[in-house]
Amino acid sequence: MNDVSSQAPRPDAVRDLSEALAAQQAAGPSSADALAQRFLARVQRDIDEQVDLRVQQQLATWKAANPGTWLSQRDRAQQAKEVMLGSLGIGVPLTIGAGIFGGIWGIVIVWVGLIIINVAWARRS
Numbered sequence: 001m002n003d004v005s006s007q008a009p010r011p012d013a014v015r016d017l018s019e020a021l022a023a024q025q026a027a028g029p030s031s032a033d034a035l036a037q038r039f040l041a042r043v044q045r046d047i048d049e050q051v052d053l054r055v056q057q058q059l060a061t062w063k064a065a066n067p068g069t070w071l072s073q074r075d076r077a078q079q080a081k082e083v084m085l086g087s088l089g090i091g092v093p094l095t096i097g098a099g100i101f102g103g104i105w106g107i108v109i110v111w112v113g114l115i116i117i118n119v120a121w122a123r124r125s
Helices: 011-027 029-065 073-101 103-124
Strands: none
Touching: 011 029, 073 103
């Protein structure tokens, strides 16, 4: 359930409300609107803080569960470079072997396979 709202009220909020009620009783009914506005502003600020905290917690949990989706632009560029160099590193010996044993069709099959792998990797990101 909601961990944030199941906690006891914050002591400073209770104190502020008590002080505001005491001030309103001393000032009379004319200050009721100002008291209500200050109280509602405080409640809204507290709710916003709790929502922000909850969003940050959920985002941190999601980032931990999905680490690859939060890569920086530099990390993505580094990965792209590694895939490109890896494809070339694998492609050259495979091309030689395919040329020797499979002729032109072996070379075509090797490079079509490498293209498919690179396109699949690029679409993943």
